[in-house]
Amino acid sequence: MDIYKYAMQMELDGKHFYHDLAEKTNNTGIKSILTMMAESEAKHYNVILSMQKNDKIQYSADTEVLTNVKNIFIKMKEEKEIDVDVSQVEFYKKALAVETASEKFYQERADEEKDPHKKKIFLTLAKEEKNHCVLLENISNFVSQPDNWLENSEWYHLDED
Secondary structure, three states: OOHHHHHHHHHHHHHHHHHHHHHHOOOHHHHHHHHHHHHHHHHHHHHHHHHHOOOOOOOOOOHHHHHHHHHHHHHHHHHOOOOOOHHHHHHHHHHHHHHHHHHHHHHHHHHHOOOHHHHHHHHHHHHHHHHHHHHHHHHHHHHHOHHHHHHHOOOHHHOOO
């Protein structure tokens, strides 16, 4: 198995999945978050493509995305924007399972990688996939129980480090 081709396909599938979900929601905040996640998957694809070509790219976690997403959720909380489609919660749970598997995949690649530069990139990708898990948990909780989520959401677990 070519891990680069596998990883690129995984990221491409994620990009399409998030774009599709974004098209299906009427909630502007969630739509923005899903679009940002799709763009993040596209960046991951390009990073892996560069790794496959043995380019010595510099890549670090995109902390601006977390700040933007955090602000969107806070805005939804303040505006009590609860126009959500509960039927989509299963899609968010499926996406969470995929992101969890992606995080594990990148962590395992990092553990196996001998090249320190590639190892660092795999670890960064794993961390970003973990952040996607946190985002999806919040979306799922928001869609499942918007009133309860609006009262109880916390952002300590999205700290940028």
